[in-house]
Every structure is written in C-alpha cells, then in structure tokens.
Amino acid sequence: MSSSLNSPKSTSPVSQGNVTPTNENEGLTVELSFPVLDYVNEIRFKHGIKLEEYKRYHNFCSRKLHNLRKQLKPLPTKSNKYVHEEFPVPLNDKRYVRVLYKVICRYLEILTVRCERSWSHGMDLKSKCETSTMNNSRGRHYYMRKFGKAYRLSVLLLEYSQKYGNNRTVNNAKVYKNFMEGVLRYEQEKFEEAHQCLSAYSSVMEQKLRATSGQKASEGYNSQLSQLNAMVKMCSFHMKVIGKKIATTQKSQHEDSNAQLIMVRKTEENNYVVHCRGVEVPLESQLLPQKVMDALDSIDKLHLTEELLSSLSGAEDLPRRLSEEVTSKFTKQELLNNYDEVTSLFNGCSEDVYSELMSNMENQEQVRKLEDSLRIMKSLLEVEKHLVLLTLTLNELLCEVGHEPLPNSSEGMRYANILKQHLASLIEDATFGTNFLAPNEVVRTVNALLLSVHSFRNGDLKEGMALAHWSNSRSTMNLEAPERQRNRLLWRCIVSFGNLQSMCSLVSNRYYQRLFALFARERERESAEANEDEAVMDIFNIEKKLVFCRPLLFDLAFIYYEPPDLHTGTRFKGKLEDSQDALGVRNILSSLWN
Secondary structure: OOOOOOOOOOOOOHHHOOOOOOOOOOOOOEEEOOOHHHHHHHHHHHHOHOOOOHHHHHHHHHHEEEEEEEEHOOOOOOOHHHHHHHHOOOOOOOOHHHHHHHHHHHHHHHHHHHHHHHHHHHHHHHHHHHHHOOOOOHHHHHHHHHHHHHHHHHHHHHHHHHEEEEEHHHHHHHHHHHHHHHHHHHHOHHHHHHHHHHHHHHHHHHHHHHHHHOOOHHHHHHHHHHHHHHHHHHHHHHHHOOOOOOOOOOOOHHHHHOOEEEEEEEEEOOOEEEEEEEEEEEOOOOOOOHHHHHHHHHHHOOOOOHHHHHHHOOOOOOOHHHHHHHHOOOOOOHHHHHHHHHHHHHHHHHHHHHHHHHHOOHHHHHHHHHHHHHHHHHHHHHHHHHHHHHHHHHHHHHHHOOOOOOOOOOOHHHHHHHHHHHHHHHOOOOEEEEEEEHHHHHHHHHHHHHHHHHHHOOHHHHHOOOOOOOHHHOOOOOOOOOOOOOHHHHHHHHHHHHHHHHHHHHHHHHHHHHHHHHHHHHHHHHHHHOOOOHHHHOOOOOOOOOOOOOOHHHHHHHHHHOOOOOOOOOOOOOOOOOOOOOOOOHHHHHHOOO
C-alpha cells in the first residue's frame, strides 16, 4: 500500500492494505457493488450541473476529494505532498473482508470524483474559452488536457471495477467510460466515434429515467439527457455534412405481427436464442435465454390452466363450476401466491435485461424491444390475476347470504380500479392495444355495478340507482379471443374477461330488483313525509321485505318511479339537463372513465 495507508508503526493488515474482498480469493464470497451512474447523477444534480454551474461543481469535487483522502490517511501528512493512490494487494484473510470492502468502495469513489473534477474543470475552461473575444488556442489546449485526463481516469475506474466489482459495477463503469470517451472525441471533432459513445450513454440514461421513481433522480437524468441530445444532434449534423451515414443496428429484420411476443429457440449448436416478435435478439449473457425460457414455461404451472379457463367460458352454470373447480380447491391467497411466483421469474428476467442494456451497446434497439415485451407480459399476468380475483369477488356477492340488505363491495372496487390502471397502459400498445377496448368497457360496467351497491350502502340512493340502471342496460360486449399459439397470456386474459362479463350479468340480474325496491321504498317515505295519500307500495305489491315481485308489477313500479338515468356529456348531451335526480352523478364519472 502507498503512503496513503502505510504507517511505519502499523502492523494491522487493514493499515497495510493487503486484504481485498474479491472473488479471486478462495473462500471469499463478498461482491463489491458501487453504482457509478446513480452516484454521479446524484452529486451532479445537487451541486450545480442542473444549471450548468461547472465552476461550482468543480469546487465541490475538490472538497469532496479532500475529505475522502483525509478519511483514508492513518497519519496526517503535508497538504502539498503528492498522494499516489494504489489499491490494496489481495490477501486471503476472512477477518478483514468487511473492513476492506468499505475501503475498496472508497477508492472507487475517489476515482469517480477525480474523473468528475477533471471533466467539470474542462467544461468550465471550455465555457470561458468560448465566451472570450480573442482566439485563445492555449485555452483550448488546457481544457482538452482535462477531458483527456477524465477519459484516462474513467478507463482506470473500469479496470478496477472489473478486478474488484460485480457485474453491475462493471456495467456502470463501461457506460461511464463511454460518456467520457464521447466527450473527448466530440472535442477532437471525431464525430462518428463521439456519436456512437454518446448515443449508447443516452440510451442508458433513458432506461434509468424510466426505471427511477424519485423526483430528484428523474430531474437529474432529464438534465443529463437534454445536454446529451444536443451533442448527439450536433454529431449527426457534422456526419451528414461530411457524407457519413449514421450507424444503425446490425441487420434490418421485420417484425411479424402474428409471431409470439417472446420465444426461445434452440439452434443446431445447442444454443438458446431469444426471439422477440419474430426478430432475433443478440444477447451477450449466456444465462438470460435460459431464464427467459424458464419464465415462459412457468405459465404452465398456474393453478388455473388453459383447459379450465376454456371450460368456464360460456358455461351455463358459472357459479357452480367456479365452486367445484376453483373455490373448493384453492383459496384467494393461494391463487395470489401462485401468480406472484410466476411474476417473480419475469421480474428476474427484466433485471437481467436491464444489465444487458448497460453492457450490450451495439444492440440497444433489439434489447429494448425485449424489455418492452417482458413489461407487457408482466402487465398481462397482473391483469389476469386481478380478473380472477374480481370474478371470485362477484361470485361471493352472488352467493351472499346475510342479515344486511346489501353486501360490502369495496374489495371488488379495489380490484376494478387496479384493472383500469393496467388496461390504460395496455391500450396504448400499437400491436394489440385494440384487443383491450371491449374489455375496458366490461370493466366499466363492473365498476358501475359495484359503485351502485356501495352508494346504496352509504345512503346515496339516487346515484346508486342511476349507476345500477346504467350498468344493467348496457349490452353484452363481443370479446374475440386471439389464437392461443400467438400469445398465450393475451388469450388467457380475453377468456377471463368473458368469464367476468358473464358473472357481472348474473350479479346485475340478482341485485337490480333489490336496489330498485330500496329506491322505491325511499321515494315512498319521502312521499309520506309530503302528506301524500297514495300508498304506492301496496298498489304494486312491493313489500318491506326484500323479495322478488312479479315482472309485470315491477315494470309498472319502474314506470311510476322513473329512476334517474346516468347520462354523459357526449351520449346524452342536452337531455335531462335540469333533472334533480341526476345531480351528483357527475361526481362519480371520473371513477368510471379516468
């Protein structure tokens, strides 16, 4: 170890710096992780890069570097003494793995801050040189030296990351090196190389922006992307001027709209190849195709098999079949855990694809399509899961036997709201988004029915009756399921939507007359308070007990009471504008259409 850690009186291996937590040592399984890109994005956003204050950021890097070096010094040294930083020499000693783990991370952080300091210093000198009125060739030479130093430090960071870090650390360091190389080639007017490096870095930043959830991190990545896009456009302009074509993907392959979203094939060399919508996806990882194939095969392990879903579709006695085939064998929690197990495998594939995006710079477009396909398949699994739960909840409402006139429908409303969120993203897909237009109307009908029951329980009879009348009067949607071989998950979802629609129709037929009887009783009470003599309840044989009345008498009572109609601004514009019964209905429209 160098003078930064050496001490003449120190005898501890920690102070001598001869231990490192790497997999090169036998028996040591600690993997070092240092997310360079997240670290750089955080410090850049907090300390001036958002407003392009490179001088401020350079001063911060100097202070940060001083503090980091000071923490690693066992003894005080002179401030003007040069510090030569070297990483520890590997030694197999398990006692100091955790301590040296932090030391190695600190050295990687020092390299990153040094690289950022050189880059920010170069950007500061460049801005001053460009704003100068005189032709300052010496100033250009100065900031070019700083950019060159930043690039050399990024190469050194990559070498140490490959030696000490895990795959994530290595991938981050590769992307970071591409950025520094792109900046250097851009200033050297080697626009073709700069375009390639900066485009790769920009694609990773876009991926980071989609994956991040924090507001500050998102603003940081947005700030970087705005600067990168300007440089990439400038590179493209200069390449077109000199007559060079912008590099594209390896080979143009046309997607097959009838092909499966994701498919794994075995080549003659016994290698697995991933195809996304009929297009081969070149992957560097040797384990990712196997993981994708395992995730696809796990669909067969779902408790609700495709044969069971087919038998439930169009069944004459759907509640009885659900009770025999599903509820008597599995609980809701067991079904939920079963879907979560399959989804976890797809989540693991998404994490590996994310690592592939960080390392496979030449095939960003194909890998990103694979990422989008995995995201769609996870959404389809979530939709099917909540469809099954919502269907079982409606079945419970249908078989509800209790002392209360109306059951609690809050659980079904929660499932319906989750379904609306997933459908909103699936409808935007250009390939099969139209397949979810009719299912989206089914979810609206179910949500209106559940909201009507909920409104009656809360005492909002007018809104509840309007919703019940609207959901009961809607026609049955024609759901056309695609071929099972094309997309299994899509086929399962469409069939599940058909089962949900059938169950919704049964529940609506059961509760509609009951809801109308409650509404009529409330109107009768209001008439009695207004001193009206006519006893409508006795005329139409609607008793206080919740029993079914004769159809003819029910129709007469319906005509007499004229329940409020649910009208929207587009379908019933100008109709019943001044109706007192329609007041308050618009407050719940956002729950149906948003």
